[in-house]
Amino acid sequence: MISPSKLIKLEDLLQPSLVAALDRLDLMSRKMLQGRMQGERRSRRRGQGMDFADFRPYAAGDDLRFVDWNIYGRLDRLFLKMFLEEEDLGLVVAIDGSASMDTGEPNKFDVARRIAMALAYVGLVNQHRVTLALLKDGSADRLTGMRGRRRAADAANWLIGQKAAGTTGFDSACRSLASARLGRGVVIVISDYLLREGYESGFRALAARGWDVFALQILSPEEMDPRKNNQNLDVRLVDLENKGEVEITLTGAVVRDHQRRLETFNAAMRETCMKLGVRQMTISSAVDYQKFLVETLRKEGLLK
Template identity: 40%
Template sequence: MPVTTSNLLPPELMAQLQRLELVTRKVFRGRMKGERRSKRKGQSVEFADFRNYVPGDDLRRLDWNLYARLDKLILKLFLEEEDLHFFTLIDDSLSMGFGDPSKLEYAKQLAAALGFVGLVRSDRVVIERIGQSLRERGPVLRGRKSVWRMLEWLDGVQPADDAPTLAEGVRRFCLRNSGQGVVVLISDLMDKEGYEAAIRYLVARRVDVYVIQVLSREEIDPDIQGDLRLVDCEDGDFAEVTASAPLLKRYKQTLDAFTSGAQQFCAKRGVAYLLADNQTPVADLMSGYMRSRGLVR
């Protein structure tokens, strides 16, 4: 039964997102006409400029009125509108199930918001998750009519206990999707094998890459004390600790080093990086941080 309402995209959020538009820092040739002003000249109805005719040009674009006055062959140039290929890749590993709301739930709402902006502008939107097999594809969406299909798919995404490493999940994504455009990876980047290889895979694709690292408020500012047994939700590894003030200070220093390292790693490779916590309203993230980072306008 199709989804008719979803907590991921309440009406008030949709109303705020209507005015936004996805942006790419690179120029790609779209497959279909969209609502985006291209830097290339094309065949739309909005006039852009003139230029002299050269052999091989489309004769239908000649300005015959100018020819009658100037005895010169002049072409009319028009602004071309193009679609944007927009990919969102969600980390659905078990660590993303932590927090209230969970990091995964926050990532899904963020993916829904970005996808909605793309669909409203007739962009080609693809949403996938890290845990997909090589042959399993996410929905390919276009137009407002696809909003509920997108939400239905996102509502079904849950933490996967068999999710591969981040690098393997991104590698599979790259093999499944060969198109150019914008790729947004939403992940906590918490993988014992590291996040570096995953980001390198995306950079090698020559796409416009954005990494949104989502952490829970409990991870950023843990409220714990006393003797604790900490268990890794993904592999069952554990550690027994005493949560003292010096330990919490050292933990926060380590976390700061981790997020700063991710930001620097991305910056050196031309990847836009954003750190978000699960308590920041998605509407604020979209209209504030993402606008300043250049993903939306």
């Protein structure tokens, strides 16, 4: 069922009530990532942070400001205090911009953009390098180099200006994204993943570049239960991307069979993601996305 996008302004993307909750969150990566600039992210690297981490013997060339003189006084040996270094993190939020995303009630593309905006905002307020990307027709349109809260409006305007159309070209788009000089960090790919060409090689390309990949699958309620919001059982299903048609009678058995196929499809996706070290999650577009951001993603370890 087509339910076109309705987002037209910033408040539609990021509600003020959510902003306060997002201000307290930060991104979390499962990988040791080398940031380009000192940021506010507490990395696992020892360095010039505020939090003490460990001691190590002094070596020539070390910064004398970090020598623990109290220990030198007791032991007469030089030890260097080590701190958890705070560094910036690369965050890429990529959205599937194909026509298939512009369906569902609520609209999958709208929900994807809201989640993307929220995640980008978390990245911006935590001084990470935030990139927004739209995967569409085999390429990845990007808005890069954003840092700081002030860029939130730019991110929002960019997202509002995007339209879902055409095909995804997931592999090409992911390779295009991976080859861009965006450093390393966390890449969150939001799509329905109903891709005829598959998604494995795309994920593989991203992971090969050292990205901590998080695959967020959004399905509309109608995709989970095809009889929802549909009185007529005898339908001709038309694929929005390749215009392929399927005639079907949506009886109980057919719907149950379809749901079994969807579960099988999702299970295969989870297995593939696990094999590639990609975190994966499936949500409905009807999900309470505020609760999803504040609670579910924290439990999943993407946010802290």
